[in-house]
Amino acid sequence: MKRVVVIGGGAAGLYSALLLSRYGYKVALLEASASVAPLLRGFTRSGLQCDTGFHMAGTLCKGGALYNYLNFVGLLGELRFVPYRRDCCTLLRFTGSGDVGIPQGTQPVIQALSELYADYSKNISDFFLDIDSAYKNTALIDPANISDAEFGFKNSKSLRAYFDGLDLPARLRTLMTFYSIYYGVPPARCLFAEFALVAYSMRHDVHGIAGGGLSLSRAFEKMLGKTDCALRLGCKAGAVRTGARGQVTAVVSEEGEEFACDFCIYTGHPSALPALLPVGALRPSMRNYLTQLQETHTLFMVFASTKSSFLCGRDAVICTSEDLDEACANPESGEPWLHLSCGDAGGDGFYPVAVSLNSGQKAGVPVGTEDYRAWKNNLTAATRAQVVRHMPELSDLVVLDSASAGSMAKWVSGSRGSAYGVMHSADSMPVLPFSHVQGFLLAGQSILLPGLLGTFISAAVACGSIVGYKKLFRDMAWKSAV
Numbered sequence: 001m002k003r004v005v006v007i008g009g010g011a012a013g014l015y016s017a018l019l020l021s022r023y024g025y026k027v028a029l030l031e032a033s034a035s036v037a038p039l040l041r042g043f044t045r046s047g048l049q050c051d052t053g054f055h056m057a058g059t060l061c062k063g064g065a066l067y068n069y070l071n072f073v074g075l076l077g078e079l080r081f082v083p084y085r086r087d088c089c090t091l092l093r094f095t096g097s098g099d100v101g102i103p104q105g106t107q108p109v110i111q112a113l114s115e116l117y118a119d120y121s122k123n124i125s126d127f128f129l130d131i132d133s134a135y136k137n138t139a140l141i142d143p144a145n146i147s148d149a150e151f152g153f154k155n156s157k158s159l160r161a162y163f164d165g166l167d168l169p170a171r172l173r174t175l176m177t178f179y180s181i182y183y184g185v186p187p188a189r190c191l192f193a194e195f196a197l198v199a200y201s202m203r204h205d206v207h208g209i210a211g212g213g214l215s216l217s218r219a220f221e222k223m224l225g226k227t228d229c230a231l232r233l234g235c236k237a238g239a240v241r242t243g244a245r246g247q248v249t250a251v252v253s254e255e256g257e258e259f260a261c262d263f264c265i266y267t268g269h270p271s272a273l274p275a276l277l278p279v280g281a282l283r284p285s286m287r288n289y290l291t292q293l294q295e296t297h298t299l300f301m302v303f304a305s306t307k308s309s310f311l312c313g314r315d316a317v318i319c320t321s322e323d324l325d326e327a328c329a330n331p332e333s334g335e336p337w338l339h340l341s342c343g344d345a346g347g348d349g350f351y352p353v354a355v356s357l358n359s360g361q362k363a364g365v366p367v368g369t370e371d372y373r374a375w376k377n378n379l380t381a382a383t384r385a386q387v388v389r390h391m392p393e394l395s396d397l398v399v400l401d402s403a404s405a406g407s408m409a410k411w412v413s414g415s416r417g418s419a420y421g422v423m424h425s426a427d428s429m430p431v432l433p434f435s436h437v438q439g440f441l442l443a444g445q446s447i448l449l450p451g452l453l454g455t456f457i458s459a460a461v462a463c464g465s466i467v468g469y470k471k472l473f474r475d476m477a478w479k480s481a482v
């Protein structure tokens with residue numbers, strides 16, 4: 001029986017472990033943290049589940065892409081989905097000029113935006129239909145469409161190029177492209193095909209999960225418990241061994257425990273690979289490339305509670321300017337944009353709210369010092385005040401906790417603390433899904449795309465290389481939801 005070591009027990013590693021166990025591989029899953037999915041599971045304050053790395057996802061209807069991926073490894077039966085509002089899935093509050101509610105579905109979005117911008121209705125309609133078509137044509141959504149191991153988005157143009165020559169009002173462009181905030185790449189730097197995956201999936205059959213990210217991580221744990229997978233928590237992979245032919249032979253933990261294997265799937269941050277792999281396993285140019293990868297921005301998060309049900313069934317963005325591209329280019333100028341999402345109410349009727357903003361760690365101030373604490377407290381108070389000023393519906397907001405880049409780095413056992421790992425943008429090279437070490441594969445949010453869907457797809461691609469693409473994708477073949 002072939003042995004596989006999966007490094008990292010986040011969404012990608014857990015999915016890989018479940019999938020390979022299903023095919024009879026002997027799997028060992030090594031997770032550096034004390035529990036699985038540290039990014040997803042969140043934490044509890046005042047009896048409320050505060051969600052960190054999972055709030056909502058789309059294509060969660062029968063036949064939808066994420067629904068199919070969950071179903072394939074048996075997770076579907078362990079989860080209860082909470083539908084987001086169809087009429088207003090995301091509320092965009094422009095601080096100077098009122099609200100726009102973004103509905104779900106292609107035609108409703110076209111109609112809603114065309115009512116506001118009648119002169120541009122053809123541009124609006126063309127844009128969203130082009131997104132649907134790009135989504136439909138992405139082999140990754142429906143493995144049945146994969147004819148060879150061609151998984152990238154090489155031939156896509158950028159979103160900026162798409163808008164070239166279209167003289168659209170800045171606010172309309174923002175309304176069409178705000179979906180990019182869900183994967184941490186400013187619209188001006190998005191690749192159209194990648195943007196289409198996110199924009200489509202965050203506009204169709206969007207749901208939260210009852211119990212939030214904690215329920216998801218528990219569902220993973222439960223399903224894993226039904227397999228023979230050896231789960232090792234608090235076990236950080238420190239080195240990968242290779243044999244005479246350059247093939248992977250074992251993973252050694254930082255404590256020196258050795259896990260022999262025929263394959264290894266690594267789901268941590270790619271920048272750690274040069275330290276993990278034997279000297280000489282990577283060409284100098286590849287080592288250089290891996291250490292210089294561009295990161296997505298880092299987030300500051302405030303966790304709070306409210307009695308108001310205003311955010312139930314939708315997320316909200318407080319847009320402090322009309323132009324998202326400009327806000328991304330100059331994040332320090334003016335008030336930050338805020339993203340808000342809401343979880344399940346606790347027994348006493350309070351709802352947990354997570355507010356995130358794009359914010360760097362305070363430069364030069366080490367975590368844990370007085371200065372750092374003062375910075376964190378000030379930013380927390382300023383963020384709460386900004387929410388209440390622009391969204392008086394949440395005027396009773398009570399802060400429960402906050403998290404900076406330092407916490408983010410801890411959740412992913414990385415040194416960087418970027419929100420969504422490596423930035424997948426039009427002007428930076430994608431991370432290569434295959435390494436030069438035979439049998440050593442990469443998966444996770446830094447490889448393909450962040451989000452549950454992106455990480456599950458990347459896991460399926462890595463596992464396909466082990467199980468055999470034809471076999472795996474024939475088994476996985478399903479009709480896409482489009």
Ligand SMILES: Cc1cc2nc3c(=O)[nH]c(=O)nc-3n(C[C@H](O)[C@H](O)[C@H](O)COP(=O)(O)OP(=O)(O)OC[C@H]3O[C@@H](n4cnc5c(N)ncnc54)[C@H](O)[C@@H]3O)c2cc1C
Pocket residue numbers: 007008009010011012013030031032033037038039040052053054055056057235236237238267268269299356411412413414419420443444445446449450451452453455
């Ligand atoms: C604030 C925030 C909100 C988000 N909201 C959503 C959302 O609403 N919906 C959605 O779909 N997605 C959301 N995402 C994105 C989603 O959470 C991530 O893309 C996804 O969870 C990443 O999974 P992963 O397995 O690729 O990476 P990770 O979760 O980072 O998993 C990698 C794991 O590897 C472990 N590890 C690293 N190195 C080693 C080593 N050497 N040895 C052993 N273990 C190691 C780490 O501890 C970690 O657990 C959000 C992300 C953030 C930050």
